[in-house]
Every structure is written in structure tokens, then in C-alpha cells.
Amino acid sequence: MKILSNPHTHSTFVDGKNTIEEMANQAFxxxxxxxxxxxxxxxxxxxxxxxxxxxxxxYIAEVNRLKSVYDGRMKIWRGLERDRLSPADKTKYEYILGxxxxxxxxxxxxAAVDGDADRLxxxxxxxxxxxxxxxxxxxxxxxxxxxxxxxxxxIAHFDLLCKGNRxxxxxxxxxxxxxDAGKAAMERMxxxxxxxxxxxxxxxxxxxxxxxxxxxxxSFWHMxxxxxxxxxxxxxxxxxxxxxxxxxxxxxxxxFDHMLRLGTGKELFEEVKL
Ligand SMILES: [Zn+2]
Ligand SMILES: [Zn+2]
Numbered sequence: 096m097k098i099l100s101n102p103h104t105h106s107t108f109v110d111g112k113n114t115i116e117e118m119a120n121q122a123f124x125x126x127x128x129x130x131x132x133x134x135x136x137x138x139x140x141x142x143x144x145x146x147x148x149x150x151x152x153x154y155i156a157e158v159n160r161l162k163s164v165y166d167g168r169m170k171i172w173r174g175l176e177r178d179r180l181s182p183a184d185k186t187k188y189e190y191i192l193g194x195x196x197x198x199x200x201x202x203x204x205x206a207a208v209d210g211d212a213d214r215l216x217x218x219x220x221x222x223x224x225x226x227x228x229x230x231x232x233x234x235x236x237x238x239x240x241x242x243x244x245x246x247x248x249x250i251a252h253f254d255l256l257c258k259g260n261r262x263x264x265x266x267x268x269x270x271x272x273x274x275d276a277g278k279a280a281m282e283r284m285x286x287x288x289x290x291x292x293x294x295x296x297x298x299x300x301x302x303x304x305x306x307x308x309x310x311x312x313x314s315f316w317h318m319x320x321x322x323x324x325x326x327x328x329x330x331x332x333x334x335x336x337x338x339x340x341x342x343x344x345x346x347x348x349x350x351f352d353h354m355l356r357l358g359t360g361k362e363l364f365e366e367v368k369l
Contacts, residue, residue, distance in 0.1 A: 096369060098339040100356035102131035102174065102249060103192060103292060103326035108154045109135045109146060113332040115157045121332035123169050129357040131172035132158045133192045136181035140197075140205055145181055155187060170359045176251060179241040180205075190363055193247030193288065195238040196255065198222070198230060208234065212259040219265075227266035231256060231273050235280035242284045248363060249324060250284055252294040252307040253277070261303060268309055277312045282319060289321050290355060290364065293346065296328025299337035306338065310349060317350040324355040324364070343369045 104118055105111035111118070115132060122130040134154050138145035146154055155173065162171040176192040177183045180199070185191055198218055199205045206218035223230040234256045242250055254277060257268055266273060281291075293313065297303030306325075308316070316323070325342045329335045346354055347369055355364040 096343055096367065097126075098325050098336065098342060098354075098356070099125070099127045100129040100131075101127070101327050101329060101335060102133065102172070102190070102324055102357050103176065103251065103294065103296070103328045104130060104132050104335070105134060105176075105328075105330045106132065106154075108150050108157075110144060111330040115154075115161055117332050118329070118335065119161045119165060119169070119171060121335050123165065125336055127169055127335075128359045129170040129172065131174045131190065131357045133174040133176040136175050136177045136183040138178065139180045139182070141180075141207065144196075144207075145178075151187075170357065172357050172363070174248075177245065177247065179237060185245075190248040190357075191245065192249045192251040192292065193242050193245055194251035194255075195234065195241055198234055199237070208256045209258045212263055215259055216263070216265070227260075228270065228272045228276070231266065232276040235276045239280035239283040243287050246287045248288065249290045249292050250288055251292050251326075252296075252328065253281070253291060254308040254312060257307070257309065258297055258301065258303065261301075269311065274311055274315075277308070278315050281312065281316055281321070285316075285319055285321055291316050291321050291323050292328075293323050293325045293342065293354075294328050295325065295338035295342060296330070296334075299327065299334040300330065306342065306345060310345070313346075313349040322355050322364075323351060324357075 174190045179195045200222040206215040219230045294307040358365045
């Protein structure tokens with residue numbers, strides 16, 4: 096089977112390298128049946144990584160324009176990637192990706208888990224006694240609380256914390272304490288959102304060995320009855336279907352016999368057999 100849809104697409108409105116139109120054209124050329132834009136919401140901190148009040152309106156208008164350009168040929172959805180630290184007006188969007196990109200301390204100090212590795216390392220030294228299991232537990236706990244609070248349509252890159260770990264080897268991703276912290280968060284999240292993104296973006300962009308989440312966590316998500324939707328978290332048009340040929344096997348190895356994709360009609364999701 097071929098994956099012909101992507102629910103997690105960025106553009107030049109924030110940190111993507113191609114315009115909304117270039118992304119849509121590429122998707123159509125690949126034979127996609129649906130495409131969802133999910134620009135980064137306005138941010139409380141780290142403002143450069145989010146829309147502004149002005150660009151948010153322009154983003155919505157441009158997605159709406161492309162929706163009509165492709166009407167009847169490829170369904171385009173107007174979404175938003177909302178971070179734990181980004182308030183957003185959900186009513187402007189057809190779907191929300193809920194994401195956690197940060198570790199935060201009580202005194203307000205923060206570090207992006209997918210950003211500067213030195214800064215993250217320092218944060219863990221200062222606020223988690225240098226203990227990565229403690230930091231991971233805090234990350235997963237904060238993610239679960241956030242998903243419970245906003246009840247998004249899709250949970251984005253669940254274990255993004257491991258991005259820097261692949262280069263720096265801070266902790267063992269198969270450690271029981273690490274997996275238990277992830278599983279505990281999943282058990283809370285599934286009660287309010289049962290659609291988890293399987294995100295291949297890191298494979299294309301930063302040489303990650305596998306999608307988020309890692310297989311043991313994905314298998315657990317399957318075991319507790321969760322659904323999955325593959326995404327390329329795309330920032331460049333030519334990577335729109337990155338690792339999509341390999342993804343069905345990855346999903347099957349976690350126990351799935353079907354996946355979701357963004358719908359081609361009125362329903363947000365439709366089921367596809369693997
Ligand atoms: Zn993200
Ligand atoms: Zn993203």
C-alpha cells in the first residue's frame with residue numbers, strides 16, 4: 096500500500112522552506128488524496144518558532160485559497176500544530192496537532208527538546224540533577240497533562256525528547272524507567288485523544304534511525320487500543336513522503352493492521368488497511 100496523505104505540513108509562514116502552494120502542488124504530483132497544513136501556533140516563548148497575529152491570518156487565508164484551488168481533486172485541511180506553550184483559537188482550525196517541544200522549570204527557564212543540545216543538557220543539569228530519567232519523566236508528564244487539557248485531534252511526535260539523544264547518548268531508550276514514563280503518559284492521553292502521529296520527519300531532516308515514537312512505545316499504543324496516523328512533519332516539499340515506503344512495515348511490526356489518514360470527504364479521518 097502507498098501512503099497518500101500527510102497531516103503535518105509546515106511552510107514559509109514559520110520555519111518551512113516551501114510555500115503553502117508549493118507544498119500542495121507537490122502533494123498533488125505525488126498522487127495524494129488529502130493534505131493537512133499544521134503551521135506552528137503563536138508562541139508565548141521562543142516567538143520565532145510560531146506564527147504572529149498577522150501571519151496567522153495570512154496563513155489561514157492562503158490555506159483556504161488552496162482548498163478551493165484543489166477542490167474536488169485533493170482534499171486540503173486547515174490545521175495547526177499547537178505547542179504546550181502556545182495558546183490558540185481552536186475554532187479557526189479544522190484540526191489540532193497537540194505537541195510538546197519544551198522542558199520548563201518552575202522559575203520559567205526552558206529548553207527546547209528538539210533545539211540546541213547544549214542548552215538542553217544544561218537545563219537537565221540545573222533542573223533535573225543531570226538525571227535524564229527524571230527529565231524524561233517530567234517531559235512525558237507535562238505532555239500528558241497538556242493533551243488532557245487541550246484534547247487535540249492528533250498527538251504529535253510523542254517522544255521528541257530522544258532527538259538529541261541519538262547524537263549525544265544521554266540515556267538508554269530501552270531503559271524500563273524511560274519506557275514506563277512514556278507508557279504512563281500514553282495511558283492518560285488515550286482517554287482524551289486516541290490518534291497518535293507516527294512522525295518520519297526526523298529521518299529525513301536529522302538522520303534519526305526510526306520515526307517518533309520508538310517501536311516499544313508504538314507497540315504499547317497498539318496494545319492499549321490506540322490509532323495511528325503517519326506524518327512526515329514536512330518542512331521541504333521534496334520530503335513530503337519521506338520514509339512513507341517503509342512506514343507500513345514499521346506500523347505492522349508494532350501490531351497494526353490499519354492506519355488512519357486525513358479524510359477525502361467530510362470526516363477528518365478515514366481508515367486504510369495496511
Ligand atoms: Zn513539532
Ligand atoms: Zn511540526
